Amino acid sequence: MLVQKYRDMLGNKSVIRSLSEFATARGKEIGYENVFDYSLGNPSVPVPQEFTDTMIRLLQEKNPMELHGYSPSLGITSVREKIAASLERRFGLPYRAEHIFPTSGAAGAIAHAVRCVTEPGDEVLTFAPYFPEYGPYINLTGAKLKVVPADTKNFQIYFEAFAEMLTEKVMAVLINTPNNPSGAVYSTETIKKLAEILREKSKQYGHEIYLISDEPYREILFEGVDAPYVAAYYENTLTCYSFSKSLSLPGERIGYVAVNPACEDAATIVQMCGQISRGTGHNCPSSIFQLAVAETIDMTADLSVYETNMKILYRELTDLGFTTTKPGGTFYIFPKALEKDAVAFCNKALKYDLILVPSDSFGCPGFFRMAYCIDTEKVERSLPALRKFVEREYR
Amino acid sequence: MLVQKYRDMLGNKSVIRSLSEFATARGKEIGYENVFDYSLGNPSVPVPQEFTDTMIRLLQEKNPMELHGYSPSLGITSVREKIAASLERRFGLPYRAEHIFPTSGAAGAIAHAVRCVTEPGDEVLTFAPYFPEYGPYINLTGAKLKVVPADTKNFQIYFEAFAEMLTEKVMAVLINTPNNPSGAVYSTETIKKLAEILREKSKQYGHEIYLISDEPYREILFEGVDAPYVAAYYENTLTCYSFSKSLSLPGERIGYVAVNPACEDAATIVQMCGQISRGTGHNCPSSIFQLAVAETIDMTADLSVYETNMKILYRELTDLGFTTTKPGGTFYIFPKALEKDAVAFCNKALKYDLILVPSDSFGCPGFFRMAYCIDTEKVERSLPALRKFVEREYR
Numbered sequence: 001m002l003v004q005k006y007r008d009m010l011g012n013k014s015v016i017r018s019l020s021e022f023a024t025a026r027g028k029e030i031g032y033e034n035v036f037d038y039s040l041g042n043p044s045v046p047v048p049q050e051f052t053d054t055m056i057r058l059l060q061e062k063n064p065m066e067l068h069g070y071s072p073s074l075g076i077t078s079v080r081e082k083i084a085a086s087l088e089r090r091f092g093l094p095y096r097a098e099h100i101f102p103t104s105g106a107a108g109a110i111a112h113a114v115r116c117v118t119e120p121g122d123e124v125l126t127f128a129p130y131f132p133e134y135g136p137y138i139n140l141t142g143a144k145l146k147v148v149p150a151d152t153k154n155f156q157i158y159f160e161a162f163a164e165m166l167t168e169k170v171m172a173v174l175i176n177t178p179n180n181p182s183g184a185v186y187s188t189e190t191i192k193k194l195a196e197i198l199r200e201k202s203k204q205y206g207h208e209i210y211l212i213s214d215e216p217y218r219e220i221l222f223e224g225v226d227a228p229y230v231a232a233y234y235e236n237t238l239t240c241y242s243f244s245k246s247l248s249l250p251g252e253r254i255g256y257v258a259v260n261p262a263c264e265d266a267a268t269i270v271q272m273c274g275q276i277s278r279g280t281g282h283n284c285p286s287s288i289f290q291l292a293v294a295e296t297i298d299m300t301a302d303l304s305v306y307e308t309n310m311k312i313l314y315r316e317l318t319d320l321g322f323t324t325t326k327p328g329g330t331f332y333i334f335p336k337a338l339e340k341d342a343v344a345f346c347n348k349a350l351k352y353d354l355i356l357v358p359s360d361s362f363g364c365p366g367f368f369r370m371a372y373c374i375d376t377e378k379v380e381r382s383l384p385a386l387r388k389f390v391e392r393e394y395r
Numbered sequence: 396m397l398v399q400k401y402r403d404m405l406g407n408k409s410v411i412r413s414l415s416e417f418a419t420a421r422g423k424e425i426g427y428e429n430v431f432d433y434s435l436g437n438p439s440v441p442v443p444q445e446f447t448d449t450m451i452r453l454l455q456e457k458n459p460m461e462l463h464g465y466s467p468s469l470g471i472t473s474v475r476e477k478i479a480a481s482l483e484r485r486f487g488l489p490y491r492a493e494h495i496f497p498t499s500g501a502a503g504a505i506a507h508a509v510r511c512v513t514e515p516g517d518e519v520l521t522f523a524p525y526f527p528e529y530g531p532y533i534n535l536t537g538a539k540l541k542v543v544p545a546d547t548k549n550f551q552i553y554f555e556a557f558a559e560m561l562t563e564k565v566m567a568v569l570i571n572t573p574n575n576p577s578g579a580v581y582s583t584e585t586i587k588k589l590a591e592i593l594r595e596k597s598k599q600y601g602h603e604i605y606l607i608s609d610e611p612y613r614e615i616l617f618e619g620v621d622a623p624y625v626a627a628y629y630e631n632t633l634t635c636y637s638f639s640k641s642l643s644l645p646g647e648r649i650g651y652v653a654v655n656p657a658c659e660d661a662a663t664i665v666q667m668c669g670q671i672s673r674g675t676g677h678n679c680p681s682s683i684f685q686l687a688v689a690e691t692i693d694m695t696a697d698l699s700v701y702e703t704n705m706k707i708l709y710r711e712l713t714d715l716g717f718t719t720t721k722p723g724g725t726f727y728i729f730p731k732a733l734e735k736d737a738v739a740f741c742n743k744a745l746k747y748d749l750i751l752v753p754s755d756s757f758g759c760p761g762f763f764r765m766a767y768c769i770d771t772e773k774v775e776r777s778l779p780a781l782r783k784f785v786e787r788e789y790r
Contacts, residue, residue, distance in 0.1 A: 001566070001602050002660055003514055006667040046459040059450055064441040070645045104499065104676060111676025119398055133673065140674020171396070207396050250465045251682030265397055272401040278528065279535020280675040281499060281506025286684060287646030 014132065015361050016040065019346075023355045030353070036382035037355045038370040041180060041331065043248035045301045051247060054292045067291070071284045073274045075102035075256075082294040083256055090298075091229040094261050101273040104253035104285050106216045109240035110137050111280055112273040113257050114172060116238070117210040118143035122171040124212075127157055128363035129334065131180050131214075138174070145174075150364040155184035155325050155334070157194060166201050172210045173198065177230065178217040181362050181369040182334040183310070183327025185221065188228040195234040208236050216242040216255070217330040219300045222307045225328035235262035238269065243293050245331075248301040254289045306331040309372040309379045316383050320390050331373040334359065338394045342368050352389040354382065409527065410756050411435065414741075418750045425748070431777035432750045433765040436575060436726065438643035440696045446642060449687045462686070466679045468669045470497035470651075477689040478651055485693075486624040489656050496668040499648040499680050501611045504635035505532050506675055507668040508652050509567065511633070512605045513538040517566040519607075522552055523758035524729065526575045526609075533569070541565075545759040550579035550720050550729070552589060561596050567605045568593065572625065573612040576757050576764040577729040578705070578722025580616065583623040590629035597631075606632045611650070612725040614641040614695045617702045620723035630657035633664065638688050640726075643696040649684045701726040704767040704774045711778050715785050726768040729754065733789045737763050747784040749777065 016039055023037040058067055074080070080097035087095040103109040118124060120142030126134055128150040138145035148165055151158040166173075175194075177186040186194075194211075202209045213230040218241065221227050231237035242255035257273060259266040277284070284290070310327050317324050317335050324335035337345035342358035346368055349356045359367035372379060411434055418432040453462055469475070475492035482490040498504040513519060515537030521529055523545040533540040543560055546553040561568075570589075572581040581589075589606075597604045608625040613636065616622050626632035637650035652668060654661040672679070679685070705722050712719050712730050719730035732740035737753035741763055744751045754762035767774060 002511060002663065002667060006511065006670045007663065009670040010663070010666050042460075042465060044460070047463055052454050052459065055454055056451055059447050059454075064447065065437075065439070065643065068442055068644045068646050070437060107673075108676035111674065116398060116401065117396070136670070136673040137676070140671070248460065249463045251463050251679070253679065253681055268397065268402065268405070271405050272397065275401045275404040275531070276535070278502075278531040279506065280677065281503035281532070282675065282677060284646070284648065286648055286681045289681060 009136065016132075016357055019355050019357060022350070026353065033378070035353050035355065036378065036385055037374065038372060039355045039357055041371045042373060043245055043250060043301065044373040044375065045248055045303065045305055047248045048296065048299050048301055050299060051292060051296050054295050055288065058288055058291055068287055071102075071287050071290060073277065073284070074270060075100070075284055076287065076290050076294075079290040079294040082297050083258070086297045087258055091232060093229075093231060095258060096261065098267045098270060099259045099261050101257045101270045102285050102290055103255050103257055104282055105244055105250070105255040106214055106240045106242035107133070107137060108253065108282055108285070109242070109255050109257045110174070110212065110214060111141065111282070112276050113210075113212045113238040113240055114138055114141045114143055115276045116269050116272050117208075118171045123167070123169040124172045124174055125162070125165055125170050126174040126176075127162070129155070129179070129181050129359060129367070130363050131176060132361045134174065143171070147363045152364065152367075155179065155182035156186060156190045159193065159197070163197065166197065166209075168205045170209060171207070172212050174212045174214060175230070176214040178220060178227070178327075178329030180217065180330055181332050181357070181359065182325060183330045183332045184325055185225050185227045185328035186230075187226045191228050191230055191233045198234060198236075202236075211237045212240060213237055214240045216245050219246040220303050220306055220331060221329040222310060222327065227328065231258070231260040235260055235264075237263070246300045246303075247293065247296070249289075252286065252289050254285045254293055305376060306373065308376050309374070312376070312379050312383075313370060313372055316386060320387065331371055333370050333372065334367050335370075337366055337368050338390065340366060342366055348393050349389050352385045354385055354389055404531070411527075411752055414750050414752060417745070421748065428773070430748050430750065431773065431780055432769065433767060434750045434752055436766045437768060438640055438645060438696065439768040439770065440643055440698065440700055442643045443691065443694050443696055445694060446687060446691050449690050450683065453683055453686055463682055466497075466682050466685060468672065468679070469665060470495070470679055471682065471685050471689075474685040474689040477692050478653070481692045482653055486627060488624075488627060490653060491656065493662045493665060494654045494656050496652045496654075496665045497680050497685055498650050498652055499677055500639055500645070500650040501609055501635045501637035502528070502532065503648065503677055503680070504637070504650050504652045505569070505607065505609060506536065506677075507671050508605075508607045508633040508635055509533055509536045509538055510671045511664050511667050512603075513566045518562070518564045519567045519569055520557070520560055520565050521569040521571075522557070524550070524574070524576050524754060524762070525758055526571060527756045529569065538566070542758045547759065547762075550574065550577040551581060551585045554588065554592070558592065561592065561604075563600045565604060566602070567607050569607045569609060570625070571609040573615060573622070573722075573724030575612065575725055576727045576752070576754065577720060578725045578727045579720055580620050580622045580723035581625075582621045586623050586625055586628045593629060593631075603631050607635060608632055609635045611637040611640050615698050615701055615726060616724040617705060617722065622723065626653070626655040630655055630659075632658070641695045641698075642688065642691070644684075647681065647684050649680045649688055700771060701768065703771050704769070707771070707774050707778075708765065708767055711781060715782065726766055728765050728767065729762050730765075732761055732763050733785065735761060737761050743788050744784055747780045749780055749784055
């Protein structure tokens with residue numbers, strides 16, 4: 001008999017995917033260049049040429065048995081060393097290889113981190129607005145995801161609601177900064193306050209509350225933003241990283257868990273990840289990608305287009321009267337819809353070939369997300385459509 | 396608090412890994428070329444040049460955003476089509492893309508297949524001797540692995556014991572042919588009889604019993620062996636495949652689940668795999684490796700060395716008086732030890748710089764495994780050591 005819980009999930013089609021399919025279909029009618037598709041969060045800049053050159057060099061020069069051989073179950077040691085050294089150089093924490101576990105992207109990192117610190121039935125808290133995949137990611141580990149309502153004023157943390165929900169059952173708190181979908185970056189003040197509460201409650205409950213910090217957008221930060229490195233403020237932090245956005249490699253599934261060296265059980269947690277792997281069938285990311293990201297460790301794709309696009313959209317949206325927090329990073333902006341029902345709002349936008357994602361599935365109704373990881377030229381061409389949409393429908 | 400079940404696993408060091416570490420350490424003393432290391436099942440022939448050329452061509456010519464972009468959650472459609480077409484061409488079953496789910500190697504395939512068809516607490520049967528990783532692989536899904544004792548005569552199936560253990564609680568049977576560690580290949584007669592029993596018991600219990608067929612050694616078959624394609628004999632077969640051995644790519648983590656098109660729920664099972672993925676953090680194998688294996692789908696590394704090595708060892712071992720089944724495939728041979736305690740036997744062999752793996756962890760005491768995925772020249776040089784070992788210790 002097929003397992004019902006997975007079978008039941010088959011019907012639930014993601015809103016984002018449906019919209020993206022609509023955009024593709026509409027593109028076939030009027031040319032995809034005329035569809036202002038802000039639905040999908042796929043990087044729109046190429047991987048750096050140096051990365052491609054590194055891959056080709058590895059393929060041409062390295063002994064193929066070594067290159068494509070099994071990695072040790074905790075990942076290739078030299079790769080873990082280079083990741084640790086880069087983190088230490090950039091953020092000042094004394095990471096070593098033993099604190100790093102390479103994974104299949106941030107999704108893989110979260111799958112391991114959550115399994116390390118939660119038994120089935122334990123609670124994991126996250127904050128709205130949140131990446132909807134957290135639902136299945138967490139719930140399928142056996143833990144239960146609970147969502148703290150949003151601070152809709154500036155998309156930091158709604159601490160009153162958080163304090164109330166942070167019961168004894170909560171073993172981990174999952175944050176995502178820079179944030180998908182809001183584009184907000186948690187400030188030093190926010191992180192400090194969060195850390196303080198976690199420390200206090202850990203003590204009160206007599207068990208650690210781990211902070212799982214999902215940071216795939218860490219390198220996409222905009223001018224002047226206060227963007228603290230989360231782990232520097234809380235010892236029991238498991239940082240989940242992906243090279244998907246920084247190097248524009250989402251399909252290659254490469255990232256890592258970095259456990260704060262100040263965490264008492266850091267090295268044990270990494271070794272536990274190796275054991276968890278055996279049951280998830282993960283068994284390390286691709287060897288050549290481990291080697292290639294290690295050799296280009298501090299490199300990123302040319303991410304500047306995202307800030308350019310953000311500025312254009314932010315100015316236009318505020319000009320048009322939208323209420324929106326100015327993104328501090330990512331390639332998302334999250335304005336308030338012009339009517340209460342964001343789904344109705346986004347449906348009306350479709351008439352103008354504007355593909356906007358209603359915020360309901362992010363756990364924060366009344367807003368919409370625009371993923372501006374598209375060409376700047378297209379962002380500019382979308383502005384008249386945006387203006388027309390607002391003027392005809394809401395003036 | 397860290398999860399105890401993973402923590403408890405940390406102490407259990409694999410016998411194979413310990414022996415391999417011993418071999419490396421001994422190699423530092425006397426030169427690794429003088430250590431006859433038969434411990435590890437790592438491919439010893441390089442990936443075909445055509446595969447490397449395909450990778451380089453993809454990197455040089457394909458749009459990087461497409462090349463490294465997210466695959467659809469069920470894998471890249473064109474890749475699934477090519478895998479299906481190859482299976483149809485080779486084995487005559489009408490596979491289509493909808494029956495194929497690309498995974499991170501055979502380990503990933505098993506992780507998905509088992510989760511599709513077992514609820515926590517359900518039993519999965521396998522047959523000794525078996526790959527020891529099946530223990531954690533299966534048990535960490537929540538199902539329970541039970542091991543049917545070996546048919547030590549010719550390493551087919553001990554059907555009497557199987558019939559007894561095939562209770563109502565068994566939801567899946569996991570087989571591995573060609574087999575690690577025995578090198579045996581299940582005959583058509585064995586597979587037919589197995590299928591017959593599974594059909595009969597499925598009917599009796601009122602639920603399907605799925606056959607999970609782990610086939611990473613499918614392409615390593617020796618002259619004259621009867622090697623049926625398992626799925627052709629049983630409709631509810633989930634074939635788990637890896638390109639690790641066929642293309643010598645174990646570190647790149649690429650394989651698939653192929654669900655028999657005759658299985659009533661075939662397409663549903665594949666879609667369920669996509670859902671299971673969200674919780675395991677797998678999210679498809681690397682895009683470029685999906686594309687590259689699809690373009691070289693019927694190619695293998697030059698696997699002939701394994702048969703050459705097998706013949707040399709089989710002749711020598713039988714000459715020396717060992718009882719051993721002649722391997723039909725893989726790069727393993729599994730002779731009976733010359734004393735009851737295989738661990739003691741293998742420990743004595745160490746004095747002759749022969750690294751042999753005792754069979755206890757394969758669930759079949761009294762034997763030892765030799766992994767002859769090493770250079771033929773080294774196999775030949777090991778023969779005097781083998782002879783000396785037997786003559787001094789057992790004559």
